[in-house]
Amino acid sequence: xxNIALVMKFAIKNxxxxxxxTVITLTITFICVAGVIAIVAALLLxxxxxxxxxxxxxxxxxxxxxxxxxxxxxxxxxxxVFSYQSLVREKAGGNIQxxxxxxxxxxxxxxxxxxxxxxxxxxxxxxxxxxxxxVLNLIYFSGDTGFIFTSWMFISNLLxxxxxxxxxxxxxxxxxxxxxxxxxxxxxQIFLPVMANVMIQLAVRSSxxxxxxxxxxxxxxxxxxxxxGMFPAYRNMTTERIILSL
Amino acid sequence: xxxxxxxxxxxxxxxxxxxxxxxxxxxxSGDIFGYLGPNGAGKxxxxxxxxxxxxxxxxxxxxxxxxxxxxxxxxxVGFALDPDGLYNTMTATDNLQxxxxxxxxxxxxxxxxxxxxxxxxxxxxxxxxxxYSKGMRQRLSLARAMVHNxxxxxxxxxxxxxxxxxxxxxxxxxxxxxRVEKKTVLLSSHNLDEVQRICNxxxxxxxxxxxxxxxxxxxxxKMGRSSIVVEVSSDISQSLIDNLKQQTGLGFFDYSSNxxxxxxxxxxxxxxxxxxxxxxxxxxxxxxxxxxxSLEELYSTILKEAETVNE
Numbered sequence: 001x002x003n004i005a006l007v008m009k010f011a012i013k014n015x016x017x018x019x020x021x022t023v024i025t026l027t028i029t030f031i032c033v034a035g036v037i038a039i040v041a042a043l044l045l046x047x048x049x050x051x052x053x054x055x056x057x058x059x060x061x062x063x064x065x066x067x068x069x070x071x072x073x074x075x076x077x078x079x080x081v082f083s084y085q086s087l088v089r090e091k092a093g094g095n096i097q098x099x100x101x102x103x104x105x106x107x108x109x110x111x112x113x114x115x116x117x118x119x120x121x122x123x124x125x126x127x128x129x130x131x132x133x134x135v136l137n138l139i140y141f142s143g144d145t146g147f148i149f150t151s152w153m154f155i156s157n158l159l160x161x162x163x164x165x166x167x168x169x170x171x172x173x174x175x176x177x178x179x180x181x182x183x184x185x186x187x188x189q190i191f192l193p194v195m196a197n198v199m200i201q202l203a204v205r206s207s208x209x210x211x212x213x214x215x216x217x218x219x220x221x222x223x224x225x226x227x228x229g230m231f232p233a234y235r236n237m238t239t240e241r242i243i244l245s246l
Numbered sequence: 247x248x249x250x251x252x253x254x255x256x257x258x259x260x261x262x263x264x265x266x267x268x269x270x271x272x273x274x275s276g277d278i279f280g281y282l283g284p285n286g287a288g289k290x291x292x293x294x295x296x297x298x299x300x301x302x303x304x305x306x307x308x309x310x311x312x313x314x315x316x317x318x319x320x321x322x323v324g325f326a327l328d329p330d331g332l333y334n335t336m337t338a339t340d341n342l343q344x345x346x347x348x349x350x351x352x353x354x355x356x357x358x359x360x361x362x363x364x365x366x367x368x369x370x371x372x373x374x375x376x377x378y379s380k381g382m383r384q385r386l387s388l389a390r391a392m393v394h395n396x397x398x399x400x401x402x403x404x405x406x407x408x409x410x411x412x413x414x415x416x417x418x419x420x421x422x423x424x425r426v427e428k429k430t431v432l433l434s435s436h437n438l439d440e441v442q443r444i445c446n447x448x449x450x451x452x453x454x455x456x457x458x459x460x461x462x463x464x465x466x467x468k469m470g471r472s473s474i475v476v477e478v479s480s481d482i483s484q485s486l487i488d489n490l491k492q493q494t495g496l497g498f499f500d501y502s503s504n505x506x507x508x509x510x511x512x513x514x515x516x517x518x519x520x521x522x523x524x525x526x527x528x529x530x531x532x533x534x535x536x537x538x539x540s541l542e543e544l545y546s547t548i549l550k551e552a553e554t555v556n557e
Contacts, residue, residue, distance in 0.1 A: 098331030
């Protein structure tokens with residue numbers, strides 16, 4: 001088994017043992033997603049559905065916003081909590097130092113640990129998005145309008161959002177490894193509400209629909225910017241740098 | 247004798263502080279080598295450099311003749327660091343399984359059973375390490391260091407924070423590892439008693455410089471103040487002590503609790519000369535013995551000398 005897969009396997013195993021943290025994280029995520037669905041339903045969906053002939057573009061936009069929030073909040077909260085847990089605990093507990101003294105490379109450890117946070121978050125996100133999609137369609141749209149669906153909605157929420165959060169997770173881990181985990185945590189925690197707010201505002205206030213191709217492109221573009229911004233930290237990510245930041 | 251660890255003129259600066267200055271020593275195969283020094287002397291930095299966690303600014307070093315940065319060298323080295331790096335939410339077996347997989351240990355289950363047995367933790371194998379005492383954690387760290395059956399063990403303060411009974415257990419395990427398993431051990435410590443009990447060779451580092459290095463028994467002879475101790479039956483007078491001080495050939499240097507201390511070794515007076523002088527002075531002698539300098543004395547002498555030079 002490659003070192004990346006090995007680090008990932010044991011990091012996930014370690015996460016799964018943190019039962020109380022996992023339960024609290026999932027509960028908070030459910031509450032947040034349910035809250036967003038309720039707000040969007042009250043402000044956008046209900047008024048539109050009360051019309052004799054609902055505007056499909058408004059319904060698609062509302063659906064896109066809900067799915068975006070479901071996926072973005074799920075993966076965002078999961079990544080923030082577990083990146084922080086893993087970085088803080090493992091730096092203070094000497095786990096990172098011990099791993100770096102083995103044949104595992106610095107970059108292998110970074111990728112393994114990032115994937116260990118990202119992949120369970122991705123599974124959780126996919127489940128949340130699909131559940132939100134089915135439940136909303138069954139409640140609101142199954143009658144006259146049929147299922148509300150655009151392929152860009154799925155590209156945005158099942159591809160662009162995960163890719164964006166993979167970039168964020170890599171960035172948070174690199175900063176947490178070569179610097180202070182608290183700094184990484186602040187970046188992760190600020191990114192989630194700021195980015196969510198920007199995208200929702202764009203979808204609500206402009207002609208940019210949450211189920212449009214441009215919405216997906218903005219998410220992918222942000223992921224690209226983060227990856228490019230990561231290069232200086234990537235070049236500085238040496239074993240010595242990590243050890244001296246302990 | 248093969249050299250297991252070679253470190254020559256290694257220097258390291260961290261920020262503006264020169265942490266290591268031309269550190270040089272060799273650890274031979276089969277040694278239990280004590281790396282001594284007060285807190286902040288540079289022990290952990292040396293160990294981190296040896297494990298490839300930090301880079302030396304200058305100098306040469308190798309382990310088993312190879313660069314430590316090579317994966318093939320790391321496969322031959324085991325370590326226990328402070329903090330221990332054990333996963334609290336995992337069981338002892340899972341912690342060892344992780345490292346067994348990293349080092350691609352063949353038949354890991356059997357090896358894990360063997361190392362747990364070696365450190366006396368077989369009955370707690372399935373307990374989470376978060377429930378372990380400090381002593382048990384240190385023993386598990388040793389098991390982890392041994393899981394891939396390395397040739398060299400590098401241990402940073404293996405008994406730090408452990409109660410006296412736990413320290414005895416760890417010392418016993420270390421001796422077994424060195425003698426039965428035939429491993430080379432380098433351990434850093436500031437516990438002189440521990441080093442004295444188990445190490446055959448030592449290096450003493452202070453403020454980044456090696457102050458003393460070699461076989462423990464040679465160092466005691468060469469640098470220590472081994473002495474002849476004469477126990478007398480009753481208190482002796484100040485005038486007799488003054489007389490003894492004037493007899494420079496006898497090498498008298500201290501009197502306490504009915505014991506007279508005379509220098510021993512090359513150029514010192516013979517025991518018979520001391521006894522006849524004391525008998526001539528009417529002193530009743532109870533016992534005569536020889537006392538080797540303890541490592542503690544060597545250590546404090548050298549550190550005091552270093553302080554004097556620095557002043």
